[in-house]
Amino acid sequence: MKKRLYKLPISFSMIQFALGADRKWQGVDETVVEKFAEEAGRPAWEPFINTDQGDLLLFVFLLVGLIGGFIIGYYWRVLFKDEKR
Amino acid sequence: MNKRLVFIIIAASAVLAMPNAAYAMHISEGILPLRWAGIWFFVAVPFMALGIASIKKSSQKVPASIPLIGMISAAVFIISAMPIPVPTVGTCSHPAGTGLAAILVGPFATVVITSVALLIQALFIAHGGVTTLGANIVSMGVVGAFAGYFIYKVAIKLKVPLIPAAFLAGLVSDWATYASTSVELALGLSEKGSFFTLLKAIIVAFMPTQVPLGLLEGFAAAGFFAYVLNRRPDILIKLGVITRSEHSRKDAVYEEAAL
Numbered sequence: 001m002k003k004r005l006y007k008l009p010i011s012f013s014m015i016q017f018a019l020g021a022d023r024k025w026q027g028v029d030e031t032v033v034e035k036f037a038e039e040a041g042r043p044a045w046e047p048f049i050n051t052d053q054g055d056l057l058l059f060v061f062l063l064v065g066l067i068g069g070f071i072i073g074y075y076w077r078v079l080f081k082d083e084k085r
Numbered sequence: 086m087n088k089r090l091v092f093i094i095i096a097a098s099a100v101l102a103m104p105n106a107a108y109a110m111h112i113s114e115g116i117l118p119l120r121w122a123g124i125w126f127f128v129a130v131p132f133m134a135l136g137i138a139s140i141k142k143s144s145q146k147v148p149a150s151i152p153l154i155g156m157i158s159a160a161v162f163i164i165s166a167m168p169i170p171v172p173t174v175g176t177c178s179h180p181a182g183t184g185l186a187a188i189l190v191g192p193f194a195t196v197v198i199t200s201v202a203l204l205i206q207a208l209f210i211a212h213g214g215v216t217t218l219g220a221n222i223v224s225m226g227v228v229g230a231f232a233g234y235f236i237y238k239v240a241i242k243l244k245v246p247l248i249p250a251a252f253l254a255g256l257v258s259d260w261a262t263y264a265s266t267s268v269e270l271a272l273g274l275s276e277k278g279s280f281f282t283l284l285k286a287i288i289v290a291f292m293p294t295q296v297p298l299g300l301l302e303g304f305a306a307a308g309f310f311a312y313v314l315n316r317r318p319d320i321l322i323k324l325g326v327i328t329r330s331e332h333s334r335k336d337a338v339y340e341e342a343a344l
Contacts, residue, residue: 044113
């Protein structure tokens, strides 16, 4: 019985992922914020510096993720590991 | 203010302003009329000033707060830009992270952390906007942080155990952030007499994504808070997040549970 309980949410999630795939997983800023803004006649402006070009955005994502992880890891060690020594 | 601390916050904010225009609750550039954009800026500025003073005071009183603020800054950015798919609706959104930050480093400090992150996101990664910066700071940094902090303090006063109180902080801060975003949008976009109609429509549109995401943020806040509580309760006591008696009560609750 316990195994079935664990399998149930996983199965449910997989089904929902499959069902939601055709919606392209848009963010709420598109599905909510910008939708209502456009209906009110106030579409979003072009960003001042647009990094959403080709693979540039992907690069920035990876770079900040890498550096961000390093920062968190560094201070994690300072806070939680160095005290033990 | 400690220059190192300033550098830490700015550096953490800069590098962690993940570009994620498609996944955020941030109000995009130009959506709000300039009048409302200006009003939200004026609302945000005093909180930012008090936040800078708060960080300076904390760093002088408790030097260990500096790495905590640095880590929280980085965590807020990652959390606030992490697109989490919500299978039940097929959309993505991100938590705020400000509830957890508020109970760990204080709500005013959280406003500063959020402000720097949002500014850099708006300038360099088309996430949010410069004109809407004030509104985004108010919703995520002010309302989100203070709502989470307030609920945490009330829960503690009502003798709610610490970890569930942290859960409530994460949950309420997430929902409060999106509720205030809804208010900002409704105020800026509604015509005469249509504010409440538009507000209701926006809130209803947010709900399918944010209800489960708020629960997720609550659990994440509780989990991380529990970790800090177990590993470095001294920092939390020094920062006034918990008292020694609350920490002792936590141990007593766990001992009773073990028995």
